[in-house]
Amino acid sequence: PSHPQVLLFHPPSMSDLAERIAKRSPAVQLGKLRWERRQGELDHMEVLEPYKVKGSIVMFLTDFDTPSSIIQQFSIMTKLPRLGPAVFKILSPCFPSLTLRGEGGEKGSGKKGEVYTTTTLARLISSIPKAKSGPTEIVIWDIHHLQERFYFEDDVIARLENSMELLVARLDEEVDRNMYSYHSSTKGPKQAIWVRGQPSTAPPPT
Numbered sequence: 001p002s003h004p005q006v007l008l009f010h011p012p013s014m015s016d017l018a019e020r021i022a023k024r025s026p027a028v029q030l031g032k033l034r035w036e037r038r039q040g041e042l043d044h045m046e047v048l049e050p051y052k053v054k055g056s057i058v059m060f061l062t063d064f065d066t067p068s069s070i071i072q073q074f075s076i077m078t079k080l081p082r083l084g085p086a087v088f089k090i091l092s093p094c095f096p097s098l099t100l101r102g103e104g105g106e107k108g109s110g111k112k113g114e115v116y117t118t119t120t121l122a123r124l125i126s127s128i129p130k131a132k133s134g135p136t137e138i139v140i141w142d143i144h145h146l147q148e149r150f151y152f153e154d155d156v157i158a159r160l161e162n163s164m165e166l167l168v169a170r171l172d173e174e175v176d177r178n179m180y181s182y183h184s185s186t187k188g189p190k191q192a193i194w195v196r197g198q199p200s201t202a203p204p205p206t
Helices: 012-024 067-083 117-126 146-151 164-187 189-195
Strands: 006-009 028-030 033-036 044-047 057-061 087-092 136-141 156-161
Touching: 006 012, 012 028, 012 057, 044 067, 057 067, 067 087, 067 117, 117 146
Parallel strands: 006 028, 006 057, 057 087, 087 136, 136 156
Antiparallel strands: 033 044
C-alpha cells in the first residue's frame, strides 16, 4: 500500500486542531487510534492500520495541558516508533514550564524536597525508542524557559519554535478581509480589490 507523506496521530482532546491541520495540509493524513475509556481502569488504546506507519513520517500531536492523559499519550508515543516509521516527531503546542524558584534560581534557593514534574516528563520522553532515521524530535512552540531543552537526553532532539510570525500573519489576513468587506459594501468590488495590499496614501483607481 502507498504511504502518506505525513501521518499525524493525536489524543481525543486534540481532534479539532489535528483535523484543521489535515485540511490545510494535503500531505497530512490523520492516523487512526482506538481510544476507549474504561471505568476504574487505564484506557484501552490501539494503533489502527499499523502498516501505514512503517516507512512513513509519523507525528504525534500532544496535549500536555491535560495531565490526566499523559500516561496514555506516553504509551502511544512509545508504541509508534516500534512500528517502523522512517521519522518520528512529537509536536508539543504546550509544554509545562519550570520556574526559576523551582530550579533554585541563580543562587540555588529552591526547596530541597520539591518535585519538578517537568524534569520527570522530559525523562519519560527521552526514553522513547528511536525511529529508523535516528532520535525522536520533539518540537515545542513558545517555550517560556529555554533551559528546558537541556532536560532531554541524547536520544531526543528538542527543537524550539516561535509561533508569533504565524499569529501576525493570521492577524494581517483578518485585517485584509475586513477591509475588503467594508470597501466592497461601501465603494464597490473594484475599489475593494484595489484596497488589498495598498498603503493608505496610495491613490485610488479611477
